[in-house]
Amino acid sequence: MTTKRLAVLDLARGLAVVAMAIYHFSWDLSWFAFVDWPVSQGTGWRVFAASIAGSFLFLAGVSLDLAHNDGIRWRPFWRRFAMIAAAAAAVSLVTYFTFGDSFVRFGILHSIALASLIALPFARAPLALSAAASIVFLTLPFWAKSQILDGPLWLWTGLGTVGYPSVDYVPMAPWAGVTLAGLAVSRTFRNLKLCTRLSEFRLRSASASFIRAMGRHSLAIYLLHQPVLYGLVWTAAAVGPDLDRSGKAFVRNCSLACEDSLGTPGICRSACTCTLEQLKADNTWEALQEEPQNQSLRSRMNTSYAQCLADAELAPQAD
Structure with a gap:
């Protein structure tokens, strides 16, 4: 089992956190009319948001492989799962009171929790099976959509028409496939002995150390950064001139x-x-x-x- 923490993994997760903060701050500025950027609808912004979500889900798959490739560690897994699930519930509750009917019904944290459950058995399965499962989930929206899965009861699947607005929506399909892809890539790297080489990169510069620290505490930063940024922009809008x-x-x-x-x-x-x-x-x-x-x-x-x-x-x- 890989127990040594990879500095490059923390760095990658930290960079995803930075990108997430940039996106959310841009969204806040747009929401309060400080800028006219099409953050919610613009194609480039949507690609940016999807790449951020994909980064977190991919890295979740890598972490699953590194933590459980030599045997599933049930207690740490359930502890981490409970933390993510509780955080996801908190996000839904807070956004319900903030955005009303556009609250987060199934966002990135919900998706990470569900994808972790789906991907965990594949941590001990053959590499080919993990890769095949990734392809299945990634392609599900193209061949498994059905009107039977319309409505709120099945919105987590991503295989029906939800019919509800949401400030964040990251359903099982295709996103669980990204987590499975991360698991498969991590296993490939281990088979090629590349993880040993990656562990040699310590990344001890001041900037790298700071970003790595953000990566190690990504869940806490995720929960705290948006209320802080939103509050700052809201305050500026409240005390500043009327921006219509x-x-x-x-x-x-x-x-x-x-x-x-x-x-x-x-x-x-x-x-x-x-x-x-x-x-x-x-x-x-x-x-x-x-x-x-x-x-x-x-x-x-x-x-x-x-x-x-x-x-x-x-x-x-x-x-």
């Missing part, structure tokens, strides 16, 4: 919906900005915020949007 967060959110969401049908970002942003200006000019905006489901107000909004969109589509031709 709701107006910026309207333009951003309106533009994204428009682009889905028209595919013309410039025209869509112009039309949505024009719509907001008209709603404010005729005193509809404040009333709409107080009664978002008021059909009369929504009809006036749609009329303004249709006129603004028509004007925006004509504007390029007039230049």
Whole structure:
């Protein structure tokens, strides 16, 4: 069994923590309208978020292999599992009171806990079986989706239509496959005696030591960093100037919906900005915020949007 802690593994986990903090801080700045970055919807941001989640899950598989390759250590495993499960429950509870219906129903910690249960038996299975299991889970969304798995009861599977918004959603499929891939890669490295070579890298510089320390305490940092960052940005928004967060959110969401049908970002942003200006000019905006489901107000909004969109589509031709 590998008992010597790998400095490179702590470094990799620490770098994932740094990337996670950067993403969450960017999301907070966007949420409070300090920036107009499409953190929630932008393709690049989604890839960035997925790579961070994948890093944590992959490293969880590596850690499982290193800890249990010579025999499953049940007590440490269940202790770690209980800590992650409790932390996942805490995240769901806190985000429920913070974001309402968009709370984290099955996020990265939920996924790590479930993936650890799935991957644990493969720590003692043949390498080929671990690799095959990884491929199965990674490809499940392509061939195993079913309407039978729609709804909240099966949202953890990732094989149905959830129908709920969430600020973080990392289901079993395909993400458990990433953990299994980490386990398989770790086993391959051990078979090739590469872990011994990696253990020779001590990484004792000040910056590397700091990042390694973050990697060793990644769970605690995960639980604490977002409340701290969110609180700082919330405080800045509360004491700072009015940034018209709701107006910026309207333009951003309106533009994204428009682009889905028209595919013309410039025209869509112009039309949505024009719509907001008209709603404010005729005193509809404040009333709409107080009664978002008021059909009369929504009809006036749609009329303004249709006129603004028509004007925006004509504007390029007039230049």
